[in-house]
Amino acid sequence: MSFELALRLTEIGVALALIQRGAEHLVKGEWRLFAPQVALSLLLLGSLAPGIATIGLWALGLAQLHRFRGPYNGGSDKMALLILSCLVVAHSAPGWAELALAYLAVQLVLSYFVSGWVKLRNHEWRNGQALSDVFAFSAYPVSERLRGLSGNTRLMRAAAWGVIGFEVAFPLSLLHPGLLVLALMVAAAFHLANACLFGLNRFLWIWLAAYPSLIWFETRLPV
Numbered sequence: 662m663s664f665e666l667a668l669r670l671t672e673i674g675v676a677l678a679l680i681q682r683g684a685e686h687l688v689k690g691e692w693r694l695f696a697p698q699v700a701l702s703l704l705l706l707g708s709l710a711p712g713i714a715t716i717g718l719w720a721l722g723l724a725q726l727h728r729f730r731g732p733y734n735g736g737s738d739k740m741a742l743l744i745l746s747c748l749v750v751a752h753s754a755p756g757w758a759e760l761a762l763a764y765l766a767v768q769l770v771l772s773y774f775v776s777g778w779v780k781l782r783n784h785e786w787r788n789g790q791a792l793s794d795v796f797a798f799s800a801y802p803v804s805e806r807l808r809g810l811s812g813n814t815r816l817m818r819a820a821a822w823g824v825i826g827f828e829v830a831f832p833l834s835l836l837h838p839g840l841l842v843l844a845l846m847v848a849a850a851f852h853l854a855n856a857c858l859f860g861l862n863r864f865l866w867i868w869l870a871a872y873p874s875l876i877w878f879e880t881r882l883p884v
Contacts (some may be wrong), residue, residue, distance in 0.1 A: 668762060672748060675867070676703070682695075716753070722742045741867050763874075766871075774831055778828075780821070781829060789817035807858060827851070831844060838880070841875070
């Protein structure tokens, strides 16, 4: 994948993710910060003044942090700001554009590896209790049948170790293009499952937006 295509796909991905987020707030009548977000995202989606659009979206992201006293949606907000920051650098300082996209790719890899490493060091994740609690006590609309799975100790332990193993081993996917594609497909399926089961839909779209940077980055590695 060329750098230009990776950059453009990243713009499209983050624009779609922010349009979705903005639309959710517009339905609630929160116009001041989110109507401009949707408008700027549409500009970015159409590749109309992408430099101005990314700077505007980045500034709005900071304003939303102030409005909600932090990243109210956790990791997805942080990833959105990370992507926007890299796009701002890419458009504002062309000489640093490839470095900015490479930084995004490295941070994406670390987002999986660090998450897996934290789980690996947590006894409740290793024995499956943490995942069992997610199913049993989650505030998201998990069906009663799925809640019942929380009592299956062996299943929860196996699933927990599956998640841990995949996340910790994710950096190894950079060793081969085919392996990376497979890893990203598994990761996307993981995010899709979380969106369907626990309502974490924002994580799906914003993480997908960062995937083109990693596909491009892998082609630049001397392996």
